[in-house]
Amino acid sequence: MSAPLKRTALAEEHLAAGARMVDFGGWEMPLAYGSQLEEHHAVRQSAGMFDVSHMLNVDVSGAGSRDFLRRLIANDVDRLAASGKALYSCMLNPEGGVIDDLIVYFFTPERWRVVVNAATADKDVAWMRRVAASGGFDVAIAPRRDLAMIAVQGPEARERVWAVRPAWRAASEALAPFSAAQVADDTLVARTGYTGEDGFEIVLPAAQAPALWRELAAAGVRPCGLGARDTLRLEAGMNLYGQDMDELIQPGEAGLSWTVSLKDPQRRFIGRDALERHAVPAAFLGLKLLERGVMRAHMAVRTAQGDGEITSGTMSPTLGVSVGFARLPAGVRPGDAAQVEIRGKWVPAQVCKLPFVRHGKAVEHS
Amino acid sequence: MSLPTDRKYTASHEWIKAEGDVFAVGITDNAQDQLGDLVFVGDVNVGARLAAGETAGVVESVKAASDIYAPVAGEIVAFNEELEANPALVNESPYTAWIFKIKPDNAADLDGLLDAAGYQAASA
Numbered sequence: 001m002s003a004p005l006k007r008t009a010l011a012e013e014h015l016a017a018g019a020r021m022v023d024f025g026g027w028e029m030p031l032a033y034g035s036q037l038e039e040h041h042a043v044r045q046s047a048g049m050f051d052v053s054h055m056l057n058v059d060v061s062g063a064g065s066r067d068f069l070r071r072l073i074a075n076d077v078d079r080l081a082a083s084g085k086a087l088y089s090c091m092l093n094p095e096g097g098v099i100d101d102l103i104v105y106f107f108t109p110e111r112w113r114v115v116v117n118a119a120t121a122d123k124d125v126a127w128m129r130r131v132a133a134s135g136g137f138d139v140a141i142a143p144r145r146d147l148a149m150i151a152v153q154g155p156e157a158r159e160r161v162w163a164v165r166p167a168w169r170a171a172s173e174a175l176a177p178f179s180a181a182q183v184a185d186d187t188l189v190a191r192t193g194y195t196g197e198d199g200f201e202i203v204l205p206a207a208q209a210p211a212l213w214r215e216l217a218a219a220g221v222r223p224c225g226l227g228a229r230d231t232l233r234l235e236a237g238m239n240l241y242g243q244d245m246d247e248l249i250q251p252g253e254a255g256l257s258w259t260v261s262l263k264d265p266q267r268r269f270i271g272r273d274a275l276e277r278h279a280v281p282a283a284f285l286g287l288k289l290l291e292r293g294v295m296r297a298h299m300a301v302r303t304a305q306g307d308g309e310i311t312s313g314t315m316s317p318t319l320g321v322s323v324g325f326a327r328l329p330a331g332v333r334p335g336d337a338a339q340v341e342i343r344g345k346w347v348p349a350q351v352c353k354l355p356f357v358r359h360g361k362a363v364e365h366s
Numbered sequence: 367m368s369l370p371t372d373r374k375y376t377a378s379h380e381w382i383k384a385e386g387d388v389f390a391v392g393i394t395d396n397a398q399d400q401l402g403d404l405v406f407v408g409d410v411n412v413g414a415r416l417a418a419g420e421t422a423g424v425v426e427s428v429k430a431a432s433d434i435y436a437p438v439a440g441e442i443v444a445f446n447e448e449l450e451a452n453p454a455l456v457n458e459s460p461y462t463a464w465i466f467k468i469k470p471d472n473a474a475d476l477d478g479l480l481d482a483a484g485y486q487a488a489s490a
Contacts, residue, residue, distance in 0.1 A: 020402075036428050037403040037454075227402065227429055292450065294406050294426045315405035315428055343409060343424065 008053035009148045009206035013213050017223055025119025027054040030225040039228035040317040043195050044360045047154035048224040049216055054118035057144040057203055058125060061111050064138035069112060071269055072131050073104060074251060076261040080106035084180045086192060089259040090251055091127065092271025096279075097247040098254065100124050101239065103192065105180055113188075115149075117241050131270065147186065148209035150202045152221055153232075155360060157199035161189070164215040172200065194229065196236025196358050231314050234323060237286065237354030243297055244284075244311040244325055250275060253327060254311075255284035255354065281330035286356060287313075287338060288365070289322035290348040296324075300341040303351070305329040310340065318357045325354070334365065369394070370461050374437070374476055375485030381461065382437045382468075384476060388444075390464035391437060393425060396489055398460045401427040404453040410445040410466045418475065422466055425456065438475035440468040 005028035014021065019030035030051065032039060042048040060069065069077045075089030085106050091099040100120045105113040116124040125143050132139050152161050162169040171181040172189040177198075180190035188203040204212065217223060230240070237255075239245060245254035252260075252275070260275065261267075287310070289295055295313030302308075306329035313324030326338070334353045339346040352365040369375070373383035379397035382389045398404065410423035416436040423434045423445070436442075444467040449455060455463040470476070480488060 031429075032402060035403055231428055292406065292408060294431065296431065315426070317405075317428070 006054070008051055009209045010051040010053060010150075010213055013210055014051065014223075019223070019225060022226065024226055025054065025117070027118055029054060030223070032225040032227045033223050036225065036227035036231070037317050039222060039224035040231050042222040043154045043197055043224060043228065043232055044318060044357070045154070046222075047152060047156040047160050047199070047220065048222045048228065049213070050151040050153070050224050050229055051148075051213070052151050052201070053148040053206070053209065055149060056116050056118065056121035056124070057147050057149070058114045058116060058128065059112070059142040059144060060114055060128075060139055061142070062137075062139040063110060065112050066109055068132055068135065068137035068139045069104060069114075070267050071135055071137070072128060073102070074260040074269055074271060076264060076267060077104060077106065077112075078264075079261070080104075082179070083107050084175070084182075086178045086180060086190060088178075090245075090256060091124065092251070092269070092275075093247055094270060094274060096250040096271040096274035098241070098245045098249055098251060098256070099127055099247060101241050101245070101256070101259075105188075105190070107182075119242060146206055147203050148206040150204075150209060150213060150216070151193055151195075151199065152202065152216060153193045153195040153197045153199035155198060157197070157221070160216060160219045160221050161200055161202070163219050164212070194236070194238055195232040196238070196355055197232075197360065231317055234312055234314050234325070235316050235318055235355065235357035237325075237356065239325075240312060250280050253280050253282040253284060255325070283328045283330055283332045284311075285326060285328060285332065285334060286352045286354045287324045287326050287340065287349045288319075288352055288356070289324075289340065290350060293342045293347050294322045295340050295342070295349070301326050301328065301349075302339045302341075302346065303328055303332050303336055305331045305336075308332070308338075316356060318360075319362055323356045326351075369482040369486060371482045374479035374481060376435070376437045376479060377485075377488050378435050379489065380434060380437050382476065382479065383464075384473075385467070387473070388467045388469045389438065389440075389476065390467050391422070391434070392464045393434060393456060393460060394485070394489075395460045398457050401425060401430070401432060403428055404456050406431075407449040407453045407456060407465060408445075410442060412442050412445055412466075414442045416440065416442065416468070422468070425453070425465070434465060436468055437479055438468065438470045439472070440470040443467050443469045
């Protein structure tokens, strides 16, 4: 028997809006409120919002925080010098496989925040505690299920947030991408997202989330579900944990080498030995289908260098053609020809760089 | 949307309507609503001879692909090419946007399918 689905603080809002709800990592979440394509276009053209409260905020505090995070995470948190700066990276297992991808925020040397995926949250917290205990780090690890999170995304997203929360403007207007400001107690406004558009991710006490959601909706921000979130992140070339990478996949096999820092030879983060000794060679690139049809995860791919696999695929609402990510043999390059097996037929595709869409516009691939 | 009574239905959510000696086939409003925005309709092989229940084509929404089946045995004689460029027509007007036409081996096979009330009961 499966456990009953968990609900976020915004579940009543979704149900009242007539959303189609689905099980996502044990959470009952909105797939779409109406047309998924219209939700997608709203984010590309004006502003949309997503309930991402199923993701888990974890506070890391204490004198050993920095050393702990330098051991836990594949990227080097020493890059975070200014308060509020954030970093995207992965936690790896000793084999170099990805336990989860995450965002880590720096506030003070003794106060950090890690945001992890919903489906992996329990596993992640257990792993963090194990790493902390086994390394004897002086840290406290506190999951914050008392917080909710709303992502407001699109070219008009920031203006709409300020329209309903004018007091937040001063602290958040000057935020550079990938940084955050605390605008009130337990309330964080971060210039981050998962759509390839400008916008904010807002973390706030769960009890305050429904009012903010309703006010944003009244200000013209369109509620968007997981369906649009998936097509937006795919166009933006952003990975989805569990689909594009997992515990058996190293960052380099999922296009995530840029989130791993090997610079400081003294920093022996978990997984580093494996990456240095047995890095698995692979290319992780985009594919554009050259004929009608839709690429989906797990479809087989053929190239002149050998075979590969689609990890994520969809019909791109912005481009009007099917796009996807593929794990391919090392040596495959953007511009190469490929074929994708769709229901028994080999359909031509072009290998290309990611992303497909950035700030509302198609990225040109020669 | 109320179910048209000028046609028959299958439990797998196709509708089928006699047009002279061929039958037009599409998917129900309920089916398109469950699938969401369609982005591809195709893989219909004109000229193929199918048994009842065999896969006749595919409809894909942003999220998933779903087979459509031949409600009766016969030969596929047409594919609605308008849907190649505009699959959303199926979302907008599911009961006019036919997907394929089939020339039945036995026109009386239609009588064995669900009527509107029967489909409504079966899909409730």
